[in-house]
Amino acid sequence: MAKLQQSVYFLLFITLIFSGLYFAAPFLIPITLAAIFSMVFIRLCNWLEQKGINRGWASxxxxxxxxxxxxxxxxxxxxxxxxLTDNLDTMKSRLSTMLSDLRNWVNQKLDISSKQQSDIIKSGSGGTGNLLASFAGGLLGIAVNTVLVLVYMYLSLFYRSHIKKFILKLVPDNAERKASVIVHESGKVAQHYLSGLAAMIGVLWVLYGIGFSIVGVESAIFFAVLCGLLEIIPFVGNLTGTCLTLLAVVAQGGDSKMLIGVLVVYGLVQFLQTYILEPLIVGEQVNINPLFTILSIVLGEFIWGVAGMILAIPVLGIFKIICDRIPALKPYGFLIGPENPKVKSDNWFSKLIKSKD
Known part of the structure; x- marks a missing residue:
């Protein structure tokens, strides 16, 4: 009964945390992004300081x-x-023709006239003026948040020792060693995951670039870079990138063979990524089962949008480390982890990073 009551209290506490994260998103997103990104550069910052560079300059x-x-x-x-813009006029013409054909199909099959369709689109968009205002406001928000992330990132690197001492002061003296291990491993998981992900994205750029070029996609490098970058959002990103590439191929006037070629390239790259690249480069750095990986991405998008989807995996990995090190939270670490956990071993990329310490 005591364990059940403790679990209920913990779930209520988690609910309150998620509520706070949702309402404080504009304030917390830049801080969290800066904290995660700064973890990637901690080893480099330490190395620069060992070479005699001042911490401020190293940061x-x-x-x-x-x-x-x-x-x-x-x-x-x-x-x-x-x-890509060189062929923009041709793509616009083809898209206009496709849109006209779609409107005619809707008119014939659903008996909705072109005027009614235009009214529906206008009512949904809220007018051109509102769209432009929203776009301008979005750009301004991105610019402000970018500056905040860079400032927070510098301050996180500069005051990292002070922050670690603060965390250690929050725990009793007999738990200070365990807290230090949790802080160290949390930073290591975020660093290895993001560093490995960056390396894997670089390899995906090459694979997608070669594949799209062979298929004959115009501006193949652009779509290769786009598909690779979208991999920072697991599951959703690769599908989004491929759908955008397929849409561009259709707008470029590509035939069914080119569309099938893009799908074949996507399937081959996903096979290589799943069975070769991820085990070789990223490895078992996060060690989370697929169910909670997807749940964390969906919840991250609900709370913080795209930023939440990007941060979901490293944050959940850090949360699992905390659960595994605290006896009362071990059941939750077990639930988040895989059914048959593997003994975590360093892959070649992790050893490469450690060799630079």
Whole structure:
């Protein structure tokens, strides 16, 4: 009975946490993103400090490297987008024809006239002015949050020792060693997962680029980079990227052979990713069963949108580490973990990272 009561209290506590996360999303999303990203650069920051560089400068170098990496990816997309816009007029013409055919089909099959369809679209969109205002507001929000993430990231790296000491002061003296292990392993899981994911995305760029080029997709590199980047959202990202590629192929006037070719490339890449790339590069760094992986992504999207989907896996991995190290929470760690847990062993990518320490 005591265990049941304890479980009920814990579930109520989790519900309150999720409610707080939902309503405080604008404040918490930049902080959480910065905390997770900063974990990736902790080893590099430590290495720079060991070389005699001041912590402030070492933290700044890490942030600048992060900005440089993002800028290179955006530049690559922008460069490839230039070749895509060369055929934009033709794609618009084909899409207009397809849309006209679709409206005629709706008119014939559902007896909804073109005027009624236009009225439905206008009522759903709320007018062009509202769309432009929402778009401008969204861009401004992204710009502000980007600056906040960079600032928080620098401060997290600079004050990481102070933050760790604060966490250790929250626990009793006899539990300080266990808390230190939890903090260390949490940072290691986030670092290895995100570093391995970045390496896997780079490999996927090459695979998708080769495959789409062979099939004959126009601006193949652009869609290869897009499909690779969307892998940061498990399950949903790869399907979204492939659907966008298929839509572009249709707009480019591609035939059924090209569509089948894109699907074949997607299937081959997913096979290589699932059975070769993920075990070899990412490995069992998070060790969560597929059910809770999907649940965490859905819940993350509900609470924090796209940012929640990106953060769902590393945050749940950290939560599992905490549950595995605290006796009262071990049942929840068991529930989140796989049915037949494997002994976690370092893959070649993890050993490569450790060799740089």
């Amino acid at each position: 700044l170098i890490c942030v600048l490297l992060f900005i440089l990496a993002v800028a290179l990816i955006i530049s690559l997309l922008y460069w490839q987008l230039g070749s």
